[in-house]
Amino acid sequence: MKFVAEIDIMPIKEILDPQGKAVKLGLHNLGIDQVDDVRIGKHISLKLEADTEEAADEKVKTACQKLLANLIMEEFTYTLHSA
Template sequence: MYLSTITISLRPSILDVQGKAVELGIHTLGLSAVSNVRIGKSIHMNVEASSEDEAKRITEEACKKLLANTVMEDFSFTVKKV
């Protein structure tokens, strides 16, 4: 079995309003050193596969078809045998 760790983030050209709101909150806490906050998703899942290549293929298919909106988001992932 493999553990896939996927990170999905908004493309850099897309305004991240959630990140902007969080940045404002962080500044209100007195942490003015923080800037350019961007918020994405982190997804962990188990993949039952006979090889690492197959696990990668399944993970990529799940990202493209369901997890990421490829118009607005980029995704990257790592696959680790567990």
């Protein structure tokens, strides 16, 4: 079976996000005010094959923990659906 995982990797709340701050300033300069907070991370779209949804979930979790996210500074969330 084919699955698609949509993964978000974001800086954890305790860590400053200078890129987000820069974007907030840029939005202000564009005239878009009333923006409280901007945080910027990565979005990864992964197409994979697995026998079951559980196996696919396990693969995606391993990929996030071992390669995609730096768990000291980042946290990850994902959704998995069959393609």
